[in-house]
Amino acid sequence: MMLCAVLVVSVIAVLLDARFGPWPGLFGTSFVVTLAVLGLLMVAVIALVQISRPIPVEIAAAVADREAGLRDLLTSALWLRRQPVPSGWAEVVEQRAAAAVLVLDPRRIVPFAMPSATKFAAGLAVLLVAALWFSPRLVPAEPHAAMAADAATAVRELAAEAGRRGDAEAQARLEQIVDAIERPGSLSPDEQRRALADAQAAIERRNVEAAADWDKVRQVADALQGREGFESVTAALERHDVRAAAQALRDIAQARGAPSAAVPDDGVKAALQAAVESEQPAGNDAIDQFRRAAEGLEQLAERLDAQQRINQGGRSLAALAESGAREAMSDVGRFRPPKTAPNPAGNPAPDGSNIDGTMARLGALDEERQFVKGVGGRAGDTSGDGDSEPLLGDAAAKIDVKYKRETVELPGAESRHEEADAESMFYAASRRGESKVMATDVAPVFRRVDEESPGRERIALRHRPIVRNYFTQPREQGSK
Amino acid sequence: MSTIEVAQRIAQFQKNFHLVRDEVARVIVGNDDVIAGVMTCLLARGHVLLEGIPGVGKTKLVQTLADVLHLKFSRIQFTPDLMPGDIIGTSIVREDEGGRKYFEFQPGPIFANMVLADEVNRATPKTQSSLLEAMQENSVSAGKTTHPLEQPFFVLATMNPLEMEGTYPLPEAQLDRFFFKLKMGFPGVDALHEVLDRTTQSRDPHVERVLRQGEILEMRDTAREVPIARPVQDYAIRLTLATHPESEHGHELAKKYVRFGASPRGTQALILGAKVHALIADRAHVAIEDVKAVALPALRHRLLLNFEAEADRVDADAILTRILDQLPAG
Numbered sequence: 001m002m003l004c005a006v007l008v009v010s011v012i013a014v015l016l017d018a019r020f021g022p023w024p025g026l027f028g029t030s031f032v033v034t035l036a037v038l039g040l041l042m043v044a045v046i047a048l049v050q051i052s053r054p055i056p057v058e059i060a061a062a063v064a065d066r067e068a069g070l071r072d073l074l075t076s077a078l079w080l081r082r083q084p085v086p087s088g089w090a091e092v093v094e095q096r097a098a099a100a101v102l103v104l105d106p107r108r109i110v111p112f113a114m115p116s117a118t119k120f121a122a123g124l125a126v127l128l129v130a131a132l133w134f135s136p137r138l139v140p141a142e143p144h145a146a147m148a149a150d151a152a153t154a155v156r157e158l159a160a161e162a163g164r165r166g167d168a169e170a171q172a173r174l175e176q177i178v179d180a181i182e183r184p185g186s187l188s189p190d191e192q193r194r195a196l197a198d199a200q201a202a203i204e205r206r207n208v209e210a211a212a213d214w215d216k217v218r219q220v221a222d223a224l225q226g227r228e229g230f231e232s233v234t235a236a237l238e239r240h241d242v243r244a245a246a247q248a249l250r251d252i253a254q255a256r257g258a259p260s261a262a263v264p265d266d267g268v269k270a271a272l273q274a275a276v277e278s279e280q281p282a283g284n285d286a287i288d289q290f291r292r293a294a295e296g297l298e299q300l301a302e303r304l305d306a307q308q309r310i311n312q313g314g315r316s317l318a319a320l321a322e323s324g325a326r327e328a329m330s331d332v333g334r335f336r337p338p339k340t341a342p343n344p345a346g347n348p349a350p351d352g353s354n355i356d357g358t359m360a361r362l363g364a365l366d367e368e369r370q371f372v373k374g375v376g377g378r379a380g381d382t383s384g385d386g387d388s389e390p391l392l393g394d395a396a397a398k399i400d401v402k403y404k405r406e407t408v409e410l411p412g413a414e415s416r417h418e419e420a421d422a423e424s425m426f427y428a429a430s431r432r433g434e435s436k437v438m439a440t441d442v443a444p445v446f447r448r449v450d451e452e453s454p455g456r457e458r459i460a461l462r463h464r465p466i467v468r469n470y471f472t473q474p475r476e477q478g479s480k
Numbered sequence: 481m482s483t484i485e486v487a488q489r490i491a492q493f494q495k496n497f498h499l500v501r502d503e504v505a506r507v508i509v510g511n512d513d514v515i516a517g518v519m520t521c522l523l524a525r526g527h528v529l530l531e532g533i534p535g536v537g538k539t540k541l542v543q544t545l546a547d548v549l550h551l552k553f554s555r556i557q558f559t560p561d562l563m564p565g566d567i568i569g570t571s572i573v574r575e576d577e578g579g580r581k582y583f584e585f586q587p588g589p590i591f592a593n594m595v596l597a598d599e600v601n602r603a604t605p606k607t608q609s610s611l612l613e614a615m616q617e618n619s620v621s622a623g624k625t626t627h628p629l630e631q632p633f634f635v636l637a638t639m640n641p642l643e644m645e646g647t648y649p650l651p652e653a654q655l656d657r658f659f660f661k662l663k664m665g666f667p668g669v670d671a672l673h674e675v676l677d678r679t680t681q682s683r684d685p686h687v688e689r690v691l692r693q694g695e696i697l698e699m700r701d702t703a704r705e706v707p708i709a710r711p712v713q714d715y716a717i718r719l720t721l722a723t724h725p726e727s728e729h730g731h732e733l734a735k736k737y738v739r740f741g742a743s744p745r746g747t748q749a750l751i752l753g754a755k756v757h758a759l760i761a762d763r764a765h766v767a768i769e770d771v772k773a774v775a776l777p778a779l780r781h782r783l784l785l786n787f788e789a790e791a792d793r794v795d796a797d798a799i800l801t802r803i804l805d806q807l808p809a810g
Contacts, residue, residue, distance in 0.1 A: 059810075071763065072711070073765065073767070075709055076712065077765075078709075079709035079710055079711065087707065089706065089764055090707060092487060092490075092764040095483065
């Protein structure tokens with residue numbers, strides 16, 4: 001019974017896990033495994049408590065009578081023994097009871113036999129735990145809240161950088177994204193996914209900038225390669241320790257002391273110039289050149305360190321985005337309740353006026369789009385490109401561009417667009433009727449299949465950040 | 481009483497019982513449970529009501545039992561014109577040597593150890609009632625004198641369940657006086673062969689007298705001494721209460737079909753019958769199994785069913801069987 005209850009709880013946990021995504025459990029296991037193990041432990045504890053509980057002698061006698069077929073012999077003997085007046089009959093009963101007890105086999109009376117249903121439930125529970133234990137971990141086992149905090153920190157750092165650059169619009173958008181990460185319920189699921197995608201795009205852009213910084217570091221390293229007196233700098237740069245390289249430059253400047261001795265050759269000058277952040281030359285003073293080059297390297301180091309932190313948050317962000325995508329995938333095929341949206345006031349009614357043989361169908365198309373979004377794309381739109389689950393971008397804006405206008409050939413009426421032959425028209429049938437759309441008016445739209453399909457470089461769009469990270473983060477890759 | 485004496489009395493009880501049963505079985509084919517039930521009633525100081533269709537051996541069973549037990553036997557054929565005096569006897573005028581007349585009580589057929597009241601439901605209630613005092617008090621009042629009946633006094637009444645025309649059904653109070661109500665069923669093919677072989681040949685089966693009057697009384701005393709534990713007695717009480725529709729322990733079937741449940745006399749019959757059954761099974765104590773074994777004959781005639789039971793053709797045996805199946809032991 002208890003095992004069946006544990007099994008039921010485990011199945012419910014699996015369903016919850018499938019519906020809401022994997023939850024972290026104890027000891028790095030998933031929530032389901034933790035729940036199942038705790039349930040089995042609970043069963044074991046209850047069983048131990050029941051076994052260790054003392055049984056009254058009357059109940060023991062009744063059980064022995066029933067199981068051993070003694071026909072109330074022990075019960076009667078026990079009761080008669082407690083009577084104040086002994087009798088020969090009571091003694092006979094006691095003697096017979098004692099003789100019966102001597103030949104009793106407790107294992108036969110109370111056999112430790114597990115019912116078949118319990119065996120079945122226990123087997124299923126063990127299989128369930130084993131399957132979940134050995135199943136692949138789709139997400140890291142760190143807490144969801146910690147991932148969100150890491151991601152928010154990274155995006156907040158990006159927002160701060162945007163503020164330092166003076167890009168107020170980007171800063172506002174990134175702060176909005178931080179808010180969306182920290183308070184997941186504040187936005188709709190679609191908006192949440194778009195916010196995460198925007199954050200990932202910002203991190204990718206930041207990675208590109210970091211790649212340029214690494215180029216500078218490589219230039220400095222290349223320029224100082226083989227130069228006498230700069231071995232410590234090149235060694236630090238080879239270790240990708242830019243901060244140590246800057247310190248080595250400072251040490252070199254301090255050690256050389258005199259300006260005459262500190263005059264570098266052309267290669268060193270190029271290296272020092274490459275290390276300087278500003279476009280203006282470092283000046284003629286050698287000490288000043290070393291100092292400014294060291295400052296430039298330190299700034300590079302700071303940016304690269306920041307990039308490392310951002311990348312760490314970026315992984316959490318990717319995990320969050322993947323979790324959201326899985327949740328969206330689990331909804332595919334389900335009929336969501338239609339979300340009724342009011343028809344925009346600027347759009348004409350579907351049965352709008354017929355102007356010069358051309359029917360303005362913007363309102364109808366917009367209403368069709370809302371309907372298609374509501375029912376999950378069952379009906380399809382007039383072009384056949386239903387976007388009931390847009391992943392990125394503003395789908396409504398795309399549709400407005402996509403469906404500028406269309407020309408409908410009224411039955412029996414003479415068309416004024418004779419040039420629109422069959423090859424230049426899109427024909428579609430929807431719940432609202434038939435329509436023909438000029439091919440030139442149908443703009444290509446973003447589709448999920450585009451995201452999934454590999455391009456010429458054979459890398460799917462959603463895998464590109466991973467590949468880019470691999471090549472733009474040499475320190476992390478090298479440290480593994 | 482020492483344990484050895486107890487063991488001896490149990491052994492003697494069993495031996496005597498099996499002697500009687502085997503001897504009766506030489507005449508009566510089948511119906512072993514009925515024979516055991518009659519013997520149980522006799523040893524528990526009760527009276528038995530035998531119900532069965534004509535010709536199944538009710539009267540023959542009683543006659544055979546009387547022969548085997550070496551008891552005074554009398555048979556009363558109940559008819560509508562039977563008077564109480566025909567049963568208990570009358571005072572007649574006698575004359576002594578001096579010519580003075582006086583009344584002398586002439587005992588009726590009730591003054592026997594075993595009385596067969598054949599087709600008891602054919603007599604009037606007045607005559608039936610004359611049997612009540614004898615069955616309950618083991619004495620007969622005639623005029624101003626009460627005449628005790630010789631022990632063992634054992635009434636076996638038979639009743640035909642088919643012919644109800646011109647009969648006087650026994651009132652509940654009188655039915656309650658019967659310790660057991662036993663049903664004699666129609667014999668099967670093999671038993672019928674045996675009956676024909678025994679009764680259609682030139683020589684009738686003969687039985688021996690195997691038990692004396694004193695031995696029967698001793699067996700009665702032994703049966704009363706069997707101890708019963710409180711949990712077993714509690715089961716008998718709960719079983720009785722389960723037949724009461726108004727009781728909190730009443731079974732759902734009793735609440736639906738029973739108008740009045742079994743009386744305390746029914747519980748007494750359960751316990752005493754269970755004691756005899758325990759001794760027959762070589763037990764020195766009463767088990768719940770013994771109570772269950774005697775529950776049907778002890779209680780079936782003590783349930784007064786309502787109209788719904790009549791309409792649904794539910795009898796007391798069905799109700800009691802269901803209660804016995806569902807009543808927990810502990």
